Ligand SMILES: Nc1nc2c(ncn2[C@@H]2O[C@H](COP(=O)(O)OP(=O)(O)OP(=O)(O)O)[C@@H](O)[C@H]2O)c(=O)[nH]1
């Protein structure tokens with residue numbers, strides 16, 4: 001099995017991207033996890049105190065379940081994974097086969113706007129990863 | 133796959149309790165959750181049916197403290213043991229670093245233990261992981277039932293059925309009274325951490 005090790009420099013670059021591109025736009029909390037449910041990094045706006053470890057375990061399970069269902073009905077994957085609530089929403093996005101980016105945001109951001117920015121962020125993170 | 137964060141010096145280690153339905157996996161985590169409050173930062177998460185059977189997994193994060201300057205966070209999971217849930221069992225095994233195989237020592241569960249262990253072997257293979265290589269500890273659970281006159285498999289029989297080729301550390305235990313629950317946990321944590329250290333060197 002491959003061991004996930006990220007250097008301090010890479011993590012700092014990733015954290016900066018998440019802050020700049022998502023938290024500053026009003027996203028409440030962003031977490032990058034791997035498919036095993038480990039947390040790679042988490043950033044928030046300082047107001048929310050989510051239990052990120054439990055959240056990561058549940059999110060990885062949720063993503064894996066939906067992915068397995070997609071395969072059962074003959075889809076490669078379901079590209080949009082989004083949970084909508086009254087005051088908060090959760091958006092999942094695959095970075096690569098091992099990593100997921102999860103954004104939690106409130107009513108003042110539209111899904112379309114979030115998705116545009118998430119695509120941009122993922123592109124930038126992949127670049128950092130490829131240099132590894 | 134354990135995840136190592138060099139910036140914050142945190143290592144996350146995934147340990148999964150595996151075994152047939154009703155063998156006592158969830159009871160192990162409940163005991164740990166009750167007994168080690170200081171090392172547990174958040175609530176235990178249980179995805180279960182109305183009848184208290186595990187539907188997807190239980191999750192309990194356990195803080196080990198520091199080893200060589202690194203914060204060791206043990207993520208404890210259980211799988212659902214019921215036969216029909218193998219697809220979800222497999223999902224929980226993704227990226228596992230260490231496994232506790234909980235066998236039910238009741239005589240009538242003998243076949244189920246063997247079948248469950250065989251399936252664990254297959255499930256690990258689907259992740260290109262091997263039951264012979266991954267850190268593994270055997271737990272022969274429910275030995276307290278002997279006192280209540282319920283027929284229990286002798287440890288020699290369980291060893292022969294389940295551990296004759298694997299030859300991994302084993303414990304007789306009673307998850308409900310807590311007997312050897314901590315010993316099992318300590319053993320799997322140390323095996324997993326040693327194995328991660330080896331892979332890093
Ligand atoms: N006597 C006795 N009963 C036990 C012991 N461990 C678990 N039990 C009982 O066995 C039953 C099943 O225990 P669980 O911990 O829910 O079993 P599980 O392995 O999580 O079961 P699934 O979630 O269906 O896979 C419960 O009624 C427990 O109280 C034990 O050491 N001794």
Ligand SMILES: [Mg+2]
Nearest residue numbers: 157158185186
């Ligand atoms: Mg259970």
